[in-house]
Amino acid sequence: MHDLPDGPVLLHLARALLLDDVLPQLPEERRYEARLIANAMAIAAREATAGDRDKEAFRQGLAALYDDVGPRPQGRPAAETLDEANERLSWRLAADLRGGQRDADPEVFAVLRRAAAARLAAVNPKALAQYEAEEADGDGDGQ
Amino acid sequence: MSDAAIAERRLAEARPALQAFLARAAGARGAALEEARPLSGGAIQENWLLTVAFDGGALPGRQALVLRSDASSGVAVSLSRAQEFAVLRAARAAGVTVPEPLWLCEDPAVLGRPFYVMRRLEGVAAGHRIVKDRTLSGDRDALAERLGRELARIHTIIPPRTDLAFLAPPGADPARTAVQRYRAYLDALRRPWPGLEWGLRWCELHAPPPGEVVLLHQDFRTGNYLLDEHGLTGILDWEFCGWGDPMSDIGWFCAHCWRFGQDELEAGGIAPRAPFYRGYEAESGRRVDARRVAYWEVMAHLRWAVIALQQGARTLDGGEASLELALTGRVYPPELELAVLAMTPPPAWVAR
DSSP states (O other): OOOSSOHHHHHHHHHHHIIIIIGGGSOHHHHHHHHHHHHHHHHHHHHHHHTTHHHHHHHHHHHHHTTOOSSSOTTOOTTOOHHHHHHHHHHHHHHHHHTTTTTTOHHHHHHHHHHHHHHHHHHOHHHHHHHHHHHHHTOOOOO | OOHHHHHHHHHHHHHHHHHHHHHHHHTOSEEEEEEEEEESOOSSEEEEEEEEEEESSSSOEEEEEEEEEEOSSOOTTSOOHHHHHHHHHHHHHTTOOOOOEEEEEOOHHHHSSOEEEEEOOOSBOOHHHHHHOTTSSSOHHHHHHHHHHHHHHHTTOOSOOGGGTTSOOOOSOHHHHHHHHHHHHHHHHTSOOHHHHHHHHHHHHTOOOOOOOEEEOSOOSTTSEEEOSSSEEEEOOOTTOEEEOHHHHHHHHHOGGGSTTOTTOTBTTTBOHHHHHHHHHHHHOOOOOHHHHHHHHHHHHHHHHHHHHHHHHHHHTSOOOOHHHHHHHHHHHHHHHHHHHHHSOGGGOOOO
């Protein structure tokens, strides 16, 4: 629990100040950098707002692929953080995919899609919306 | 001090040596550097716009030139400036529209690192501007057809070539070689990327059989050619050239990730595929193999994702504090991964 206004609110205010007031005063050749800075702030704010929600969803998806649930299954370290669990299970899935153990597996496909969409939502929500609109049109399957 | 400021100071210090080199190379009595301006946007090399006044020689009078040198942080997979100079000469000889390569300098005494000088071309390269600003280059179908012809001319260069002997020999199986290369790149990043592994496995299983091998540009896309109001003025950025399947350059050009938001214009965000393919087929006498192109489009997204991750890693592990590189590594991979997954859903896996 942070004092208010918290990190995301501060980042949004800072970003608005940068884009609305500072950027128009900048010479043309520095505006690109200002937009990079604004983008970094937007990503950091979205990440902070999302908290552990997406990581937790990814962990559950991965865990379901490997029946890796319960208190201490399959050599899982005692006090494993969410990031550590995701990294461990991601390594396992990556190796299985490379080794051909999960070819065309629809459950794996669903987990990977959800995870990529969540990561895209954090860095570029507009692109995700466009992507989902295309999927809905049924022309998302390029093959 | 910023990179740009360091580069600027180095060039100022090198001015007498550079002028002497330019005069000697042009066979001129003298060369006066009237203007030197850094061009932004080189993660891999440094580009300078030069205005040079030559006294006599091969190019008398005031000339607009570009100087291209290796940057401090080279990417291992890209060509050196000396190699790029050789490729540019080969491409020009093959009839490709490129900035004319003039002189190569490998003497470190001049600038501290190798560089070459070419004629400056006017025009706009920025992909976002090109797809939106239709006043550039006039008719877009004609532009796509012209680009198809240009690519076909690049592909007339075939191995073996003694002048391009520095290029890695063509592997027996370009598609599987690419899969192995990108897996090795991912391994070097030391983080798991199951979404990309999914795509690479699909590419391994669905690799087209080896066929023709030609010189590939390997970054032939909107953003890497120059346009003015009349049309194409030059094909740029030759540092990723190599031998391989000609259809892979077509897949790269048409890939979803290089359409700059103009998704329905599948040839680089500027036109439908038909005129691009028509130009390519007319000039090369080779059929565009749609299946192969579709395969290489999957690979294009994987390749760009791996490159973006490598650029991001330069700030994470390489100690290169760059917001631009950090954002590249963070912003692009998820969308590329989604595109790869969209092209390789379980029904698209054909049992072999």
